[in-house]
Amino acid sequence: MSATVTTAAAPPTTAGGPRHLAGTGALLRLALRRDRVMLPVWVLVLGMVVVSGAGSIDALYPTAADRAQVATSMTANSSLRSLYGPVYGDSVGALVAWRFGVFASVLAAVMSLVIVVRHTREEEETGRQEMLSAAMVGRRAPLTAALLAALVANTALALVITAGLAGQGAGGALALGLAIGLTGMVFATMAAIVAQLTESARLAKGLTAGVLGAAFVLRAAGDAGDAEGGSLLTWLSPVGWAENVRAFAGDRWWVLLLSAAAVLVQGFVAYELTGRRDVGMSFLPARPGPAEGRLASAGALAWRLQRGGLAGWTAGFLVAGLVFGGMVEGAADLVGDNEQARQIFERMGGAQAISDTFLAALLGLFGMVASLYAVGSVLRLHGEETSQRAEPLLASPVGRLRWAAGHLVIAFAGPVLLMLTAGTGMYLSYGRDFGGVMGAAAVQLPGVWLLGALAVLLHGAFPKAAVAAWGVAGLAVAIGWIGPALDLPQAVLNLSPFGHLPKLPGADMAWQPVLVLAAGAAVLVAAGLAGLRRRDLVAS
Structure with missing residues (x-):
């Protein structure tokens, strides 16, 4: 209008x-x-x-x-x-x-x-x-x-x-x-x-x-x-x-x-x-929709609502990957003989060669940022519910789990695309070790999924506290970003799920923390969906 x-x-x-x-x-x-x-x-x-x-x-x-x-x-x-x-x-x-x-x-x-x-x-x-x-x-x-x-x-x-x-x-x-x-x-x-x-x-x-x-x-x-x-x-x-x-x-x-x-x-x-x-009007008229609907499922509607945001995040991760990848070659010169700087990068990315340490630290930061996307995508469910757009949809033969599944597929598959895009950008500008870079990008996903799963639990079981998922994700980012520079104790760094992941590339692959975090994410999602099935819809 x-x-x-x-x-x-x-x-x-x-x-x-x-x-x-x-x-x-x-x-x-x-x-x-x-x-x-x-x-x-x-x-x-x-x-x-x-x-x-x-x-x-x-x-x-x-x-x-x-x-x-x-x-x-x-x-x-x-x-x-x-x-x-x-x-x-x-x-x-x-x-x-x-x-x-x-x-x-x-x-x-x-x-x-x-x-x-x-x-x-x-x-x-x-x-x-x-x-x-x-x-x-x-x-x-x-x-x-x-x-x-x-x-x-x-x-x-x-x-x-x-x-x-x-x-x-x-x-x-x-x-x-x-x-x-x-x-x-x-x-x-x-x-x-x-x-x-x-x-x-x-x-x-x-x-x-x-x-x-x-x-x-x-x-x-x-x-x-x-x-x-x-x-x-x-x-x-x-x-x-x-x-x-x-x-x-x-x-x-x-x-x-x-x-x-x-x-x-x-x-x-x-x-x-x-x-x-x-009030309620705008100067740019909204584009009229088609005469006949083209969305055949709740998943298609979720994709239609979230595809623009995912495209923007993906473009941003690609550009950032290209920029950061070009910095890896100069990592040794950047650190030089400064032992404190070397220790900070080792706390972030492990005690390997400085280029591998730098790659691990940067991809860890990408994972932390991707967790913000996951939380925001999950909480799109909360926004649809509180704005009362979900109620007429659920009044049709669309069940709550089917409605939620459309958004959750994007929330958990989207970070996979983001991390692989960031890894590709870093490889293109770094020019070495494609498998190592992509593996280091992929290993961040269980940490991302755990924070997204916590948002599912809060929305499903404790909807009034759903926005607290932003605080938890922000705390994880803050710990991972400034914790090593402030030389925080390892016990504090371990409060973030990213503190438990193997520091790839360069370090040995440790499957136990990866599988534990992935299993924890699955349990939280199941608990959140169970809560969503049983509770009343939230009013705005």
Whole structure:
């Protein structure tokens, strides 16, 4: 459906502000209450990952000479520049900004677009916004509340980073915090625009995430070709703006004005658009479906709903595999004679030759990320149920297990495609040991399946706690990503299923943990499906 100009009367002006913003405070409190778990987790985990980087870098490179040497070698490697950006200084703070700045900016953008779409288009899609709008709620109040919620989250994130890194230099810490927070707000306002254009929350998230991916690729391409960060491609990307603030290495405050200007312009456009359409409408008309249905089964419907997401993940894994594979040859030069760096890679990838250790560590990271896909794909069942789209389907001769099976096949087969795609990309750019690389990719699957199976159990038996699967998967990723760098005890590293898998290639294949994890996944799936058969459907 296309947008239509509204003729509904706006609520009268209240003491709380202009009539088109009436009710903003109440909606903001509602949004923060609904996100009272998600937002603190996002902010604290992301902020502490950045802050903890100072300690790990200081332990790895304790002297100025060590840091200068690693900065030179990292800047000379085009693959590393494309991944993290150039190194602009050799202080601990500058290396933290180099190592974590780009990825923290990307994750802040993801957090922000999820917040805004959740409290705008998703509310309209479920019909809740229409009920709220029947009260004393201004036309632009929902959008304002959503953007304010994103602003609260990004401000808190900037404060955590600033406070945590202040010991490395207050000015640099503030510059890095603002750069990351403003990048989040750039994509928050971008999501606000996209939410007006589409009538699907899923499509709004996908399109905004696609723009974010394109921004990352632009920055990567620009940095790969220019070690000084002056490439036009880098400056075309909001992620590149955050990098070019050069926190702890000159603090170019004026670059922050680019992000601030983008926030203001995009916010203005979003406000103009939201005032020109009715609730539930969109500016881009939805494509009409065929006159006769072409989906013959519940599995076909699940494939239709999830194929776009799987295609995007697969493309991302292929590109990442190509990039990471090109870094393997330079792994020995990257580590050099630094014993602490070698020990970190050994904790992640085993004590083999450094190239095999590096491959094992990278493919382990791919497995952790693939687990996020598995959890999200499983929880698509939860979304279909709470949005009440599953109820009419189950009222037909489609049983619950048959309905769930369509989504679960994709949730558990999808990671197989992702890992093999990543392995293929790494082999193409690495050029050696095809069997070893693909085996190392495949051996991560039992860990991925176990986390996906936990999501099945939570959705089937404890549906109100289903979203906790994200927390478990996030904890596994955090342990595997920063645990080795922080030299956490092995008992803590073993809390992640990936800590039990053999470190291929190079190490001996150990079948026992692989089979135990696979069997555990099967048991959890069976228990989850048994719970799904017995319980009532969840209301939104």
